[in-house]
Amino acid sequence: MLAALILSAGASSRMGRPKALIPYRESTFLQHLLDVTRHPKIGVTRVVLGAGADEIRIAAKLDPSVVVVNREWEMGQLSSICAGVRSLAEIETDGIVLCPVDHPLVSASLVGDLVKQFYKSGKAIVVPTYNGRRGHPAIFSNSLYDELLAAPPEKGARTVVWAHASNVLEVPTGEEGIVLNINDPEMLRHISESDKE
Numbered sequence: 001m002l003a004a005l006i007l008s009a010g011a012s013s014r015m016g017r018p019k020a021l022i023p024y025r026e027s028t029f030l031q032h033l034l035d036v037t038r039h040p041k042i043g044v045t046r047v048v049l050g051a052g053a054d055e056i057r058i059a060a061k062l063d064p065s066v067v068v069v070n071r072e073w074e075m076g077q078l079s080s081i082c083a084g085v086r087s088l089a090e091i092e093t094d095g096i097v098l099c100p101v102d103h104p105l106v107s108a109s110l111v112g113d114l115v116k117q118f119y120k121s122g123k124a125i126v127v128p129t130y131n132g133r134r135g136h137p138a139i140f141s142n143s144l145y146d147e148l149l150a151a152p153p154e155k156g157a158r159t160v161v162w163a164h165a166s167n168v169l170e171v172p173t174g175e176e177g178i179v180l181n182i183n184d185p186e187m188l189r190h191i192s193e194s195d196k197e
Contacts, residue, residue, distance in 0.1 A: 001043030002115060002139065003093045005084035006033050008101035009050025009073035014183050020049075020056045020101050022188065029104040029182070030060050036108040037097060037137075041115050046087050048080040078148075078156040085145050094119075095141045098157070103136040105177025105191065114139055114171055123169035125161055128178045134170065135178030 008020040008030060015022070020030035027035070030047065037045065045066050049056055050073025057067055070083040081098065088096070095118065097111065110128060114137065118126045124141040127134045140148065144160055151159045161168060182188055 001093060002039075002041055002095050002097055002118075003044035003046060003084075003088055003091070004033075004037035004042050004097045004099060005081065006030065006037070006045070006047045006099045006101060007077060007080045007084070008056065009048050009053075009070045009080045009083075010077075010102075011051040011073075012183075015188070018052050018056050019182070020047075021059050022182075024104060028060065029101050030056070032104050033099045033101060033106075036106060036111050037099060038108070039112055039115055041119070042097060042111075044088065044091055044093060046084045048084045050074075050080065075153050076156065078151055078153050081157055082149050085148055093142055095139050096145075097137050097139050099137040100181075102181050102183045103178065104182065105180055106137060106175060107177075110173055110175050110178070111137065113173070117169055117171050121169045124164050124167040126169045126171060127161075128173045128175070129170045130173055130176050130179050133179045137178075 012019045022029050024032050046068050047062055047066050048068045048070050050070045053069050068083050068087045070080045072079045114126050114128060118139045124144055126139040147160045148157060
């Protein structure tokens with residue numbers, strides 16, 4: 001099985017409030033990602049929190065078993081990935097589905113397609129692409145856990161992707177959401193207006 005890692009540890013300084021709790025289609029960014037990663041092959045979920053961890057955990061009514069608190073969240077996204085991977089040490093997983101909370105505009109069908117292609121292809125990394133641009137969520141095989149844990153913080157998981165360029169499967173999609181980083185009020189207004197059209 002796979003583990004879904006929803007990364008929501010940042011300070012959301014540009015947004016001015018926790019991105020995890022931003023309303024989206026009668027839900028929130030975080031709840032939407034929890035919903036779309038419900039899949040028969042995804043048997044474990046971890047929500048990695050950092051800044052505002054208690055506020056998010058309580059407001060989102062998260063089960064304590066899914067919460068991982070990254071005390072080093074200021075070190076960047078890789079520190080959250082590492083915290084999530086370490087939390088899986090006692091669990092046998094085939095890989096991780098990385099879902100940054102500021103890339104919430106993805107569907108359950110896309111997640112299902114990525115999971116299917118991961119198992120079908122045998123590739124170590126599976127990423128969706130929109131008009132040739134890579135986005136999120138991405139799947140990393142368990143064979144790469146140690147490399148993710150050892151990657152330089154300033155370069156993050158991209159270092160691992162670059163090191164395994166020949167072992168990456170790109171999955172084209174028509175979902176622009178995979179490349180939309182919703183990290184400030186202006187971008188939020190843009191997607192809210194697009195939703196109404």
